[in-house]
Amino acid sequence: MTGLIVLDTFISLVFIFLLYSLFTMTLIESLTSIFSSRAKNLLAGIERLLADEGESNKTNHTIVNLFYASSNSLLTNAFYQHPSIRYLGPKGINSKPSYISPDRFSTTLVDLLKKGTNSNQVENISAALGIIPTFDLSELEESIKDLEIDIKELRSIETISEFEIESAKQELSYLKMELDNRLKSVNPFLPKNFTLGKDTKYQFNLLWNEAGDDIEKFKGLIEQWYNEQMERISGWYKRKLSLLTFILGFIIACSFKVDTIQLAMDLSKNEDMRAIYVEGAKDMMANNSNLDNVKLEANKQYFDEKLQENNLVFSVTDISFNTIEFLNWVGFLITAFAISLGAPFWFDMLSKLMRVRNSLQPSGSASSSTTTSSVRNNTKAVG
Numbered sequence: 001m002t003g004l005i006v007l008d009t010f011i012s013l014v015f016i017f018l019l020y021s022l023f024t025m026t027l028i029e030s031l032t033s034i035f036s037s038r039a040k041n042l043l044a045g046i047e048r049l050l051a052d053e054g055e056s057n058k059t060n061h062t063i064v065n066l067f068y069a070s071s072n073s074l075l076t077n078a079f080y081q082h083p084s085i086r087y088l089g090p091k092g093i094n095s096k097p098s099y100i101s102p103d104r105f106s107t108t109l110v111d112l113l114k115k116g117t118n119s120n121q122v123e124n125i126s127a128a129l130g131i132i133p134t135f136d137l138s139e140l141e142e143s144i145k146d147l148e149i150d151i152k153e154l155r156s157i158e159t160i161s162e163f164e165i166e167s168a169k170q171e172l173s174y175l176k177m178e179l180d181n182r183l184k185s186v187n188p189f190l191p192k193n194f195t196l197g198k199d200t201k202y203q204f205n206l207l208w209n210e211a212g213d214d215i216e217k218f219k220g221l222i223e224q225w226y227n228e229q230m231e232r233i234s235g236w237y238k239r240k241l242s243l244l245t246f247i248l249g250f251i252i253a254c255s256f257k258v259d260t261i262q263l264a265m266d267l268s269k270n271e272d273m274r275a276i277y278v279e280g281a282k283d284m285m286a287n288n289s290n291l292d293n294v295k296l297e298a299n300k301q302y303f304d305e306k307l308q309e310n311n312l313v314f315s316v317t318d319i320s321f322n323t324i325e326f327l328n329w330v331g332f333l334i335t336a337f338a339i340s341l342g343a344p345f346w347f348d349m350l351s352k353l354m355r356v357r358n359s360l361q362p363s364g365s366a367s368s369s370t371t372t373s374s375v376r377n378n379t380k381a382v383g
Contacts, residue, residue, distance in 0.1 A: 004360065005274070009267045011353050012277035013260065015284075017338040018346035020258065024248050025343050028241065032066065036094035038237065040069035043080070043096055045233035046105075049226070050075045052197030061236070063243050069096075075112070075196065078189040084108045102230075106222035110215060113204075115187035122213055124185070128196065129205050137182060144179065147172045242340055249339030250332060259331030260338065278357075285354050291347045 032038065044060035051073030060069055071077055079085060080096065085108055088097035116124035117135040127134040151168050187194075196204065207225065211217035252258065267274055338346075 004357075005268065007353070007357055007360070008274045008278050009264060011281055011350065011357065012267045012274050013264060014346055014350045014353060015277050015281040016258070016263065017335075017341075018284075018343060018350055020249070020252060020256075020335070021339050021341070021343035021346050024245055024252060024339050027248060028245060031244075032241075035067045036089075036096065036098060037066040037240075038098040039089060039094060039096040040065050040067070041237045041240065042098060042100065042233060043069045043071060043076075045229055045236065046079065046100075047071045047073055047076045049229055050079060050109075050200060052199045055197060063240050063247075066240050066244060073197075074191060074194055075200065078112055078187075079108060081189050082108050082112065084111070102223040102226045105226045106219040109222055110219050112187060112189060114215065115185055117182045117186060121215060125208065125215070125218070126213070129201055129208055130196075131205070131208075135182065137179065141179065144172065144175050147175065245342070246336050246340040250336035252339065253332040253335035257328075257332075258335045259328050260334040261327060261331035263331075281350055281354060285351060291344055 040060075044057075044065050047056055047060060051071065055071075055073040055076075057070055057072055059065060060071070071080075084104055085097065085100065086095075088100065088104075089095045110125075113125045113128045114121035116127055117137050118124045118127050118132075119135070123132060126132045147168065151165065151172065195201075203225075207221040208218055211221055267277075
């Protein structure tokens with residue numbers, strides 16, 4: 001084969017990979033939108049921050065997370081039930097938000113930790129982190145009951161003055177008010193006697209100690225911690241999408257019998273086939289300055305028309321699933337890997353190859369090589 005034949009064969013393959021990558025990308029965008037995959041991935045990341053190893057849902061760290069997510073962590077569930085987070089997402093099944101700002105994350109988390117039965121917010125956070133004991137409301141309730149009994153007994157004693165009885169009543173009123181205030185400050189989103197996991201508590205203790213019991217500094221440190229995790233969450237999402245793209249690419253390759261090895265052989269032998277795809281590649285590059293402008297439907301229609309004009313079939317190879325051999329499966333895997341690289345990769349590659357082709361071939365011969373006067377019937381086509 002001459003150098004131009006090799007180049008045109010490669011251009012044709014790259015163009016085919018680009019079209020199938022666009023098709024796969026369209027499918028993935030539809031699936032991730034329907035299942036709110038970004039929101040599910042975010043839940044997995046937040047659960048990783050707020051849950052110990054034993055509480056974490058293992059499926060949240062697999063490709064399944066793109067379609068389903070749940071959490072066994074009480075703190076994570078309380079976080080998502082908080083009004084600051086609950087109403088960020090849409091109504092319906094997929095109600096979780098796909099983005100939570102660092103400020104909202106830290107504010108919500110601190111609000112969960114600072115609520116409790118202790119006398120102030122700083123003590124409540126310290127109690128939640130196990131630094132000081134949590135105030136036991138049962139002791140206060142018991143004191144109120146004892147004082148109520150004492151007041152009844154005092155009234156039955158004739159020698160007790162009204163001043164002493166009134167003092168006891170005031171003390172009872174104070175205790176009831178204190179109990180009421182402490183009950184109002186109890187966290188409504190976490191179950192009674194909730195305790196943080198060992199590892200989670202250790203991490204929060206590090207941040208709380210560094211903040212020096214300053215709630216605003218504590219929030220700032222939580223924001224930094226969250227931002228660091230967000231970078232990992234984005235990486236997880238990309239890896240899950242890459243695996244999904246490969247799986248869908250393999251399914252598409254098998255369904256349409258897109259065997260890269262067979263395609264390369266067919267293209268190297270069939271000048272008319274190469275001409276159609278090189279011409280299509282030229283048209284795409286001429287009409288689209290970037291990938292955002294590429295219309296998959298328009299390119300599909302273009303090939304349908306071209307192939308019909310030349311009495312070709314929009315298929316890949318003549319193999320059937322009953323006759324697929326090992327080498328065909330290898331070809332399908334190569335196609336799936338190519339698709340998993342993504343449409344931007346192949347668009348950039350095609351752009352560079354077309355520039356190389358234009359620099360190697362004079363304009364006159366380039367024009368003649370992309371047109372065919374006649375095409376043999378039953379010639380294989382790719383796509």
